Amino acid sequence: MTPAEQSRHALEICALAPVVPVLVIEDAGLADGLARALVAGGLPALEVTLRTPAALDAIRAMAEVPGGVVGAGTLLTPDDVKAAKAAGARFGVSPGATDRLLDACAEHDLPLLPGAATASEVMALLERGYTVQKFFPAEAIGGAKALGSLASPLPQVRFCPTGGIGLKTAPDYLRLPNVLCVGGSWVVPKDRVAAGDWPAIEALAREAAALPR
Ligand code: 3PG
Helix, strand or coil: CCEEEEHHHHHHHHHHHEEEEECCCCCCHHHHHHHHHHHHHCCCEEEEEEECCHHHHHHHHHHCCCCCCEEEEECCCCCHHHHHHHCCCCCCCCCCCCHHHHHHHHHCCCCEECCEHHHHHHHHHHHHHEEEEEEEHHHHHHHHHHHHHHCCCCCEEEECCCCCCCCHHHHHHHHCCCCEEEEEEECCCCCHHCCCCCHHHHHHHHHHHHCCC
């Protein structure tokens, strides 16, 4: 899948809701309930980070949830791409980008939202054909002000910023012309997930899904 095709898919996924929950799942047994709560609350696109041993099983479980579109985050290597795809991930997200990672996504037909933090990184990805990118780590590298500053020289690139964003700061990003949606973990507090408190998660999802953009 070419980078341009990948970006078309990424655009569709980013259009689903203003927020993509970033999930660090310790217990795959909770994945089904968690995904159902987030989808019911209006957040269908889900990013499961490959940071825990349970992540691939969680992706497998979430891929079965009606209405959900599950992707794999923290993709670092070609092996991550293969494993994510085999588990049923429909898109990938990476904190940065390397040639090996980008080649693997093309080879295995996994639409990637590749990470960039500077104008040069955005330009390098744009040269390869990626017009939809992740801006990471958003808050630490200047936040909405920095991202908005890229809109004038690079209007052809649109972003999903993630990293340190919360309910209060999300609107600052969502009102920018070059932002499609934001990513964040605030909708999935660890203690609520561990407790299987799906009504609380659904309420947080609903609040995030109602953010204007
Ligand atoms: C990440 O990859 O961890 C995302 O950027 C989510 O960041 P957050 O936990 O700060 O929302």
